[in-house]
Amino acid sequence: MTSSMNRVVLDPTNERRATTVERVGRPESLRGLTVGLLDISKARGDVFIDRLEERLSEMGADVKRYKKPTFTKPAPVDLRHEISINCQVVIEALAD
């Protein structure tokens, strides 16, 4: 084998190029917006989310609650889709 053959290697990665996605602009106010609260199903996440719901409702937001079946797996596609069509804002609550 010539040394030059050793200088070409095959790419072990997925060869994906990262795409840049613009963030949605931050709303001026939450009044009148639908805010999704996603509970990831970790213990005591509900305590945190209950309090958030209270505070957001006081601010005039329309709150919808969502829950992942388990914290160990990504949110199912259907759930993500449902949130995306129903909500303008989403808060995902981590807890431990």
Place this chain on the structure above:
Amino acid sequence: MTLPALPDGLVVIVKRECETCRMVVPVIEQLNNGSLPVTVYVQDDPAFPESLAPIHDNDLSISWHYDIETVPTVLRIENGVEVTRTVGWVRDEWQRVTGQTDLGPNLSAFRPGCGSLSVDPDLVDKLRVRFGATTLSARRVDIAEAEDEFEAMFDRGWTDGLPVVPPTEQRVMRMLTGTTRQPTDVVAIVPPDLVEITIEKVAINAVMAGCKPEYLPWVIAGLEAVCNDTFNIHGVLATTMPVGPVIVCNGPGTRAIGMNSGMNVFGQGNRANLTIGRAIQLIIRNIGGGRPGEVDRATHGNPGKLSFCFAEDEIGSPWSTLAESRGLSRTTDAVTVFPGEGPRCVVDQLARDPESLTNTFAACLRTLHNPKSVLAFDAIVVMGPEHARVYAEAGWDRDRVLEEIHARLQIPGSELIRGAGGIAEGVPERLNGMTLPKFRPGGLLLVHAGGGAGLFSAIIGGWANGDVGSQPVTKEVLP
């Protein structure tokens, strides 16, 4: 690459270096006087045999594409298609293939041929690249003259912190000989980025990990076993707990590829054990995009996240194998994947009767993750041969051992509730009056492995079990 065409009639492939080829020159001359056209391809000396106007198979393209392993080989071609062949010199066979009689009347009836240049160990890797590399679709990365190739691979983030073998075309093509599957076949969708992985990309990472081609089917099976919703490698990777895929290998193939199931079974020194597990972890990193500090959020991790793969000692075991307990036959090669932390030792050097030894196992298993944690985590008990012998002599089979351990791990809720024993961690107060098992049914796996000396065993603790977390998965290893 399409098959190069051969002319109709008889085609004979020879090399001068081969004594049998030299011996059959008069026979080929005899054939040349017959009714079928004869074409001779020669691998080495372009002038051999002079009387037959040979064509030089200079780049061995004909020999490679027609899978010539022995010279001489006689092929009979009709309408551009091979209909039959024979190798070496067997008079009856030559007469059958050519349809002629009285071939080589002065020769003995049989003489074996010689190895074809196209399968010469010094040439075969290069030929595989020459004629096959165009089937590989991975991006070629040119490493500059001034770069050290090992440093270059570190710099590109392709390694697990140890050096990797440069995945050249030649090495990847050689790795692909370990499977019958096509390089373009999709094996799995790899979390966390959920990217399809082909056999080719598996082979590239297997080269980097240091695998031999014969390990490749084990890497493929292991990958299939972890990349699904049941095992949930996404969660196993992302968790803050110190777990990674533990791969337990079963079947006669473990011995054929030289896996370790004995002394120092979890330790250093065995290439198959270390590189099969490593290849799978490199794939999670390089294809799935799962890297420590990114999606991998482990608080401590464990050294087994480089590779934690071993074989069960089936020959020395008094029991059925792990794979058998999961529904496969003893002669099937299989991997079972388990989301596990590092192993811990169980010491009982006075073990002579099974009751006493089982008490030791129960007491040690009780502490798994937290003495007050129940039902949430599975475990593998890796029974050392000297402990297994105690059970074997008492006539306890696999099921009995597990049942007796379970029976000793029925714990009163009063010991488990929050605050009990001065420990805040625990189950809710409402479970106070109940008796709770440490492990769910089927939550203990039993494997026989380890060196022949030492009254020791090991426990490998698991991670969040069941549908909410990860379940062990067993997959057959296919060629």
